[in-house]
Amino acid sequence: MTRCDPGHKLRGMTTAFVPDQWYVAAYTREVTRELFTRTVCGESILFWRTVDGAVTAMSDRCVHRRFPLSEKPSHLVGDTVVCGYHGFTYGADGVCVAVPGQSRVPRTARLRSYPVVEQDSFVWVFIGDPALAATTRIPRAPWLDLPGWTVVSGMEPLAARASLLVDNLLDLSHETYLHGGYIGTPEVAETPITTEVDEEAGIVYVSRHMADAACPPFYANSTGITGRITRWQDIEYTPPCLYLLHSRIAPAGVLPNEDGSDPDAFHVEVVYAITPETEGSTHDFWAVARDFALDDEDVSDYLAKSNRTVVLQDVAALDTLEKVIAGEPDGYQELSINIDTGGLAARRMIARMRDR
C-alpha cells in the first residue's frame, strides 16, 4: 500500500512562505519595554510596548544605514525608539520623527510597520500586504488564556524548514518510535486515522481514537491513571501557522456523556505555532494546556519538562532531516503510506495558499 511521491522540493514543500497570513511572532510575555527582535518569514521585526502597553511591530533596520534597532545602544525614550548608531528616532507607527543635525526629516524616513494583534497569549504579526490583514482570519487557541486551564509553554529554535515540522505534527504515528517512554505507545502507530479537509475553512483534521491503549508516562504521571486508557487524538491544523491537538485521556471504556459533557476524562490541548524564521529555520512554539490539577506545580513542572524533551527529540530529528534534504537534488523521491494522509492534505493546502 505504498507509492512514491515527489519530495519536499516538488510537492508543496518548497521553501517559499505563504504570504498574506498571520504568524505567531512571540508570546505576549516576551514583548516588554525592552527592545525585542524576531525574524518571521525572513523579515527582521522589532517589537516593543508603548508606555500604555500596546505592542508595536516594525522593521528592525534603521532606514539610514540599516543598523538593527534591537541592538544596543539603541533604546526606547517614551514612545520612540532611538537608533544607537546615529540617533534616528522613530515613533510607534514607525515614522521617523528626528534625525541628527538637521530639522527636516526626509519624507521617506519611515520603518515598515506590521499589523500586530495580541490573542490567546501570542503576539501575531501579519506578513504580506497590510491592507489584507483586517480581513484575514487569525486562528484561535483559547485554552492558552482561559479560566479553568493551566498552561505550560516554550519555544525551541528549529534549524529546519517549517514544512518538516508540519509533516511531523500531522503524522503522530512517529510518537511510537521517536517519543517512546514519553508520549508514544504501540497503539499510536497501529491505529488507523480519519482525515478530513475543510476546503472553505482551510483546516485539516486528523483523528485517531484508541479505545484501549497503554497509558504513556506523559499522561500517567500527570493524571494519575495507572491502567489502560481510552486515548483520543484529534488534530486541527489551520495552515500555515496554528496546530492544535485536542487530546482526551480517560480510563479505558469511559466515554463522554450523550449531552457532550465529559467529567470523567482528562483534556489536554497541545498547541504548536509553526512560524518560519527563514527558508531553512523555524520557530517551534509549543504549549500544553490542561483542565486538571490546575494548581499542582509539580504537574506543571513535569509536563513542561516532558513536553520540552519531546519537542527537542523532534528538533534533533528534523535538524538532521533538513541537512539531508538540503543536500538532495531537486525532485528526489519519497514514499507515502496511509499514515501520511493528513500530512499530504496539509502540504496540498499550503501549496494552494502559497501559489494563489
Place this chain on the structure above:
Amino acid sequence: MSGQLLQVTWLPGDDRLRGRCHCGAQAEAGEPVAMWEWLLAHPDHPAGGPATPDEAATLPRPPAHLR
C-alpha cells in the same frame, strides 16, 4: 466546519483508504497520494477511481529470509 469536506477514512482492519468528496462521490485507494489526486479533481473525479499503482514497481523485494 463549513460543509465543503473531503474525507479519507482508513478502513479498520484493512490497508485500504476510502475517500468521500463533498459532492457525494466516493472511491477507494491503496495509498493516499492517488486518493487525494482523485478527491481534489472535483468536480471531475476520474472514472474508475484512483489510479492503482503498480505494486511490483513500487515495492522493494522482501528480504531473502521472507521469500
